[in-house]
Amino acid sequence: MRRPAHRRPRKDRNGATLVELAVVLPVFTIFLAGLMEINHAYMVSATLKAATQQAARLGVAEGVSTSQVEAKLLEVIGAAIDPQHVVVYIKDGSVFDNPGMDPTGVDYGALNNIDLTNASPRQLFIVRAEVDYSAVALLPPFFVKGTNESGESTSVSLSGQSVMRHE
Numbered sequence: 745m746r747r748p749a750h751r752r753p754r755k756d757r758n759g760a761t762l763v764e765l766a767v768v769l770p771v772f773t774i775f776l777a778g779l780m781e782i783n784h785a786y787m788v789s790a791t792l793k794a795a796t797q798q799a800a801r802l803g804v805a806e807g808v809s810t811s812q813v814e815a816k817l818l819e820v821i822g823a824a825i826d827p828q829h830v831v832v833y834i835k836d837g838s839v840f841d842n843p844g845m846d847p848t849g850v851d852y853g854a855l856n857n858i859d860l861t862n863a864s865p866r867q868l869f870i871v872r873a874e875v876d877y878s879a880v881a882l883l884p885p886f887f888v889k890g891t892n893e894s895g896e897s898t899s900v901s902l903s904g905q906s907v908m909r910h911e
Contacts, residue, residue: 781882785902788825788880792873792904795820800871800906803834803860810834810860817873829879834858837868837907852905863910872905 799817802808813834818827835855839845858869877900878884 777883784880784882785877788875789902789904791821791824792830792875792902793906794904796871796873796904796906800869800908803869803871804908804911806911808860810858813860813871817871821873825875825880829875831874833870833872833874834860835870835872837870840868840870840907860910865911867910868907869910870905870907872903874901874903876901 795817798820799813802816803810803813814832817832818830821827821830833852833855834857835852836858837855839850839855840847852870852872855870858867860869863869880902
């Protein structure tokens with residue numbers, strides 16, 4: 745009696761599993777590495793946002809100096825990111841008081857610095873932290889490149905900011 749075709753032993757498939765593994769494993773590994781890298785970038789971004797919010801909340805109170813706000817920001821960031829790679833801005837945010845102002849065109853480095861100990865009540869201030877993606881990447885960021893207006897390759901920057909009013 746003959747066996748049905750679906751129950752015959754597969755003698756002609758020697759090595760097929762190894763070939764399938766050789767094809768699928770590199771693709772799956774790259775997918776997992778990319779997934780980890782994207783999640784790490786989101787974690788860094790969330791850390792920057794949370795740190796700027798905590799530092800700005802501290803800066804709202806009267807009698808707190810700009811250096812204390814910066815120290816708080818770097819303390820919170822230090823748990824996840826090397827603080828020496830972070831650029832911190834604590835600036836006068838009165839530019840945001842103008843109605844119809846486009847926040848995408850703001851050059852935060854060009855804004856006026858603010859001394860929070862001398863800030864007037866209800867004055868807006870900005871706490872912003874930026875870090876170059878290549879400084880915090882898990883893998884070399886060969887696949888994450890930005891371009892400037894002239895089409896040249898630049899690095900991507902992650903940032904977080906908080907805008908609050910001084911009391």
